[in-house]
Every structure is written in structure tokens, then in C-alpha cells.
Amino acid sequence: MDLALAHKSTGIAIAPVRELLSVLCAVLLVKLAWLVADPTLRLYMGDSMVYLQTAAWLSGSPGRSYLYGAILHFTAFPFGSPLLIILLQSLWSSASAFFLYLFLRAGLGVPLLFSAAAALIFSTEPAQVFLERMVMAETAGLLALVATFLAYARYIQHGKLHWYVAGCLLGLVASNLRMSMLPVAVGLGLLAPFLFLFARREVTLSAWARLRHGLIVMCVLVCSHLLYTHAYGLATKSPPGYLALTGMMRIGLVAPLIEPKHFEDTGVSGEILDQVELPLDNHWMRGSQIWSPNGLWRQLEESAADPEAVARVITRRAMLDHPLSLLQINIETLGGYFDDKRAHARMEDDIGVVAPDANARDIILKWMDWDVAGIDKKDTIARVYFAKSRWWLTGCLFLLAPLALITLFVGWRHERRELYALLAFTSLGLVASHVLFSHIVSFRYLHPLPWFVLANVAVLLATTSTRIHPQRLR
Helix, strand or coil, X not given: CCCCCCCHHHCCCXXXXXXXXXXXXXXXXXXXXXXXXXCCCECCCCHHHHHHHHHHHCCCCCCCCHHHHXXXXXXXXXXXXXXXXXXXXXXXXXXXXXXXXXXXXXXXXXXXXXXXXXXXXXXXXXXXXXXXXXCCCHHHHHHHHHHHHHHHHHHHHHCCHHHHHHHHXXXXXXXXXXXXXXXHXXXXXXXXXXXXXXXXXXXXXXXXXXXXXXXXXXXXXXXXXXXXXXXXXXXXXXCCCCCCCHHHHHHHHHHHHCCHHXXXXXXXXXXXXXXXXXXXXXXXXXXXXXXXXXXXHHHHHHHCCCHHHHXXXXXXXXXXXXXXXXXXXXXXXXXXXXXXXXXXXXXXXXXXXXXXXXXXXXXXXXXXXXXXXXXXXXXXXXXXXXXXXXXXXXXXXXXXXXXXXXXXXXHCCCXXXXXXXXXXXXXXXXXXXXXXXXXXXXCHHHCCHHHHHHHHHHHHHHHHHHHHCHHHHC
């Protein structure tokens, strides 16, 4: 995508600076209105405490993002004001909204009406508004993912290696902030060179030149991830990887598939499975196998000298032995979004109804001079707004894939088909990642999807409109 704004060959007019500033100001005004309406910062107990500890002490956690807490440490945290965290995250969300407009308008030539409307709707979308008010890494992670997407779009349009390097690095930032974004970040690193070399109409390279370029970018992708994983391993005193507690987290994904034979040569007997009080065959309780004192992870902690190493081995073996069974239980889990009881319980958890205990309240008061007593029971407009968004977010999950396929179909004949394909395949990748790696019903996990839903909808509305009024693209 040419953010400069468009190639002359496209026939799409360059958007005036006044238009850019008008859209940006409109987005910021929406965020300001929400800031006035609801200045309440919230906690998602467990995760939020880890992030606040990192922000206070710059001490990382083996199971959560270090980068998010470090950002808070050097920005909002020194001032000790919860409102500044909301303000910071609102600015990040505003940037994501503006980049949505910019990609649609400059990258695809979508008319101002649809591109600006998409940005403004995104600015007031329930998941964005609420999670801006949570001490959670979702808002920062989405901005990093959007920046990754735009860097690769720029690379596809120009073929410049530095944009590809930027995409790789931003993808690693997104993955550090939100581990769930790692599959999409890696997928983009593979997809972008393919689209540049084979989908762009203007690229006329010899077979040798294509091969050389492909080898170079693959070396960049592989080397950047190798360097990151080894640096992360050294920093956390763990094996090279993206997360120190990879094995523990994978238990929450594959617990029903683990068998006694998977413990062979681990130093732990497979009979440990008989000691787990929670039913292992109930895939709805996979998350509890990590966090409950009656779960498999706690049994491993008590039985193994290095429970993380054992967990990595047994979960890897379970995934390799039962890939189709894993897919099956994940697809069954998707049905929970249509189960009123499960969906309600999950939404209650996502809005932060778990109260901080007395010790947590005292620590937060000491760190930030912020009294969080009663925060779990306090309903505000942003919280109520998000709590009522179940069907909107469920629709985003189940409609994004068909929307992306339509975008790919209608955009393939466009002169910028490579950007339509990038949008479509990234959207499909987000849905696939959720299906393959999400072990619970969680509306918080759907936070990135509205950006891509609105982008696809804007593209399709513009396509329909321009069949009647083609001059709108000029």
C-alpha cells in the first residue's frame, strides 16, 4: 500500500491533507467523547496483575507479555494515574482506526464515505471501547498487528526489502504482546512475498530473480524469528521460544488428548492422569486444567522436577497423534458461542467480575495510588456496551471468512488485486487461528476481528456502489 497515497497508474485521486486531518480529528473526537463518558479503568484479575507488576518493577512473567508492561512503565505508569492508561490505549486504538481508513482509501481506493465510515464505526466498536479501559495488551497488540499488515502491504506494492524487514519485526512485536497473533504474523511473512512475486500484475521478473528474492525474504523471516526466540530464551532462562511456559499453555489446548503413553521417557508416570480430579475428557474444562488446583498442570508441578519440559513433550506428542481430534473439539467449542449459558458465563468473566483480593488492592494502591475496591461490581457505559455485544462479536467470528472469500473473488480482477488478496487471506488467517488455537469461548479473543470485518464490508459496499457510480473511484 502506498501511504504516500496512491500510484499515478491507479487512476485513484490523491486524498488531500485536509481529508486526512478531518478523518483523524473525527476519530479522536469519538475517542474523547468516550473518555468523558467512561473514564473507569478496569482489571482482568490474573493477567492485569502480571502486567502491573511488570510496569512497576520491569520484571517479566514467563506466561505473559513483557513488552506491554514495559510500555506502561515508561509512559502512563510514572504518573500514577489510571486515566492516563485509558488515554494511552485510546490513542493506540485511534491509530488503528485511522490506519483502517488509510488502507481502504489510499491502498484500495475505497470512496471517502465508506473508508471514513469504517474508521468511525471501528472507533466506537464495543470491544475496542471496553478493552481500552482494561489493563490488558489487546489494544496494543491489535495496533502492532495492523502495523504489521500495513508494512507487508507497502512491501507488496514496492518490493523494497526494508518494508519486509519492518513487517517481520512488527509481527514479532504483535506476537510478544498477544501470543495468539503469532500464527497470523508468520502467515503474513509467507504470504506477502508470494503476492508480490506472483499476484502483482506489474512485476516482471525472471525465474532466477523471483527465486533469489524469495530466498532472501525467507532468510529474513527465519533469521528474525530465530534471533528473537533465542534472545527470549536467554532473557527468560528457558529453551528458545516465544513463551517460556509454552508447555503449560498447550495443556489448556490438548488436555483431553493426552494419554499415558505420551509420558514415556519424561521421568513422570502416565498414571498421573488418574490423579487429576478434573475430568480430562471434558474439553469445556481445558482452561481449568491449567489454572485449577485440581487440574493437570498442578499435578505436573507436584510430580516433575521440570514440569514445563514434561508439558512440552506430552502436549507435542498429543498434537501429533491426534490432529483431527484436536480440530474436532475446537470446532465443538465454537458451538459455545450459541449456547446462552456458556456465552453469558464467559462474557461475565470477560467484563472483569472477578474481584481483586485485599492483597492485590493494597499492592495496586501502593504502585499507582489507585483504589480498586468494588471495581468488579461497578457498571459503566463502556462495560454495559461491551456486555451487550455478544451477537455482534459472534457475527464477526462467523461472517469474517465468507466476507473475505467474497472480497478475494471480487477483488481479483482489480488492478490492485494483491492488496485485496492480502486483506482476504489475513482475515481468513485470523479465523483459522481462532479455530485451531482457542480452547474456550471468549469474546475478548475476538477483539481483532472487527477491524477486518469492517475493512471487508467497506470494500464490498464500495464495489457494489461503483458498479452504479464508477466515477466515485476517480
